[in-house]
Amino acid sequence: MLTLIIQFLKKMNNILCGGGMDRMPGWAFRIMASLFRVTDLFRSPAHRLDPFDIRAGHTVIDYGSGTGRYLPQASALAGENGKVYAVDIQELAIRSAFRTISRFGLKNVIPVLTDGSSVDIPSGSADVILCLDMFHMVSNPSLFLKELKRLARPGGILYLENGHQPRATAIEKVLQSGCWKIVSETKEYLTCTPLDKTKSL
Secondary structure, three states: OHHHHHHHHHHHHHHHOOOOOOOOOHHHHHHHHHHHHHHHHHOOHHHOOOOOOOOOOOEEEEEOOOOOOOHHHHHHHHOOOOEEEEEEOOHHHHHHHHHHHHHHOOOOEEEEEOOOOOOOOOOOOEEEEEEOOOHHHOOOHHHHHHHHHHHEEEEEEEEEEOOOOOHHHHHHHHHHHOOEEEEEEOOOEEEEEEOOOOOOO
């Protein structure tokens, strides 16, 4: 049953949120939120971020935070001296982030609405950037990855899921951007670090 629900969710996401559309329509966001509420009953997102190197005191950017389902764990991992930016292009996602903050009493989470090309966060802020299940929606990957590099501290880490696109496509976009080096990959995501300007691909 759970597998069927997850497969249905992925198919709906592909239909409603096709590649390169940047901003999910409000009605599609509401459907996605409803489906996540159901799937989260069977598989809690509470430990989804365990594989990522988020430590106490870190500044984390959850880019494409969506329904905010990972914010409680990100907040706990970053700790009281850390900070979590919940970034999204969809206004409903920002409202959802504020509701999550209120519900769980998250004091270190800051919702940020982006226009898709720039984010109102200081340069060199992020120790960890999470881009989970959203990269396929980015219409200008090179511009997007350049902005992520601006946000990252030297030695910062980007965890990038393919989204609903082939791994080879995601890798090609990363390499073409000239901003990030892929240092490792798993079945679920790529781990990237910012490229030094003095180094070439």
